[in-house]
Amino acid sequence: MEVLWNAIVEAGRMLFSGDFTVYEIVFLSLRVSGLSLLIAMVIGIPLGYLIGSRRFLGRQLVMVIVNTGMGLPPVVVGLLVYMFLSRSGPIAELWLSISGATSAPRWLFTVPAMIVAQVIISTPLVTGVTAAAIGSVPRELRLQARSLGASAWHEAALTIKEARRGVMAAIVAGFGGIISEVGAVMIVGGNIEHSTRVMTTAIVLEARKGNFGLALALGFILIGISFAINNGLTALQQSGGRYER
Numbered sequence: 001m002e003v004l005w006n007a008i009v010e011a012g013r014m015l016f017s018g019d020f021t022v023y024e025i026v027f028l029s030l031r032v033s034g035l036s037l038l039i040a041m042v043i044g045i046p047l048g049y050l051i052g053s054r055r056f057l058g059r060q061l062v063m064v065i066v067n068t069g070m071g072l073p074p075v076v077v078g079l080l081v082y083m084f085l086s087r088s089g090p091i092a093e094l095w096l097s098i099s100g101a102t103s104a105p106r107w108l109f110t111v112p113a114m115i116v117a118q119v120i121i122s123t124p125l126v127t128g129v130t131a132a133a134i135g136s137v138p139r140e141l142r143l144q145a146r147s148l149g150a151s152a153w154h155e156a157a158l159t160i161k162e163a164r165r166g167v168m169a170a171i172v173a174g175f176g177g178i179i180s181e182v183g184a185v186m187i188v189g190g191n192i193e194h195s196t197r198v199m200t201t202a203i204v205l206e207a208r209k210g211n212f213g214l215a216l217a218l219g220f221i222l223i224g225i226s227f228a229i230n231n232g233l234t235a236l237q238q239s240g241g242r243y244e245r
Helices: 002-016 020-053 059-069 074-085 090-099 111-135 139-147 152-162 164-179 183-189 199-208 212-238
Strands: none
Touching (some): 020 059, 020 111, 020 152, 020 212, 074 090, 074 111, 199 212
């Protein structure tokens, strides 16, 4: 119990002491996960709408692929991204053949590489939950919108608005899947100080060094930030409930 209390005190001290290193790690974590979630939303919400609202050949196979992607092990994602972005990988070879350069730029152990990995992890989550939410909207609503002359864009906006709680749940799921992720960002980011070190990789590092109090303090900071952001997302999700009674 004393260890937990000391960790809570240490977490508070780290947050309010103005320690640049701590804020650097926290802000980088939010930057990587925030940009990854934004890209996943841009890809996943429209894709989820198409899967949930349309009937097409191979739809069941697409749904199986998306649902499988929702359970992708992050460490496997990190390994695949590492292989693709390495200087001996297919992307480097394609770059060299197109640009005519003698060597490919370094993509591994950078923030963009971490974002790519987290986008791959979060996009199936956003897509799958959005597709389920869109699929629960009565088909008659879309048919009525079409009969009133609504364009395809208006129909999509109306359907997404009707399924907004489920879509917000998709965003929450996507955020939850990446803010606490460690395997992929460790592999492709390298946990480099002042460059690619985020809260989860810093926790692993401190735990390996035996600094369990500091690791636990960083864990409390991560949990607190996750709680605050998810609280805001949940408030947005429930904001329209008072008007639906």
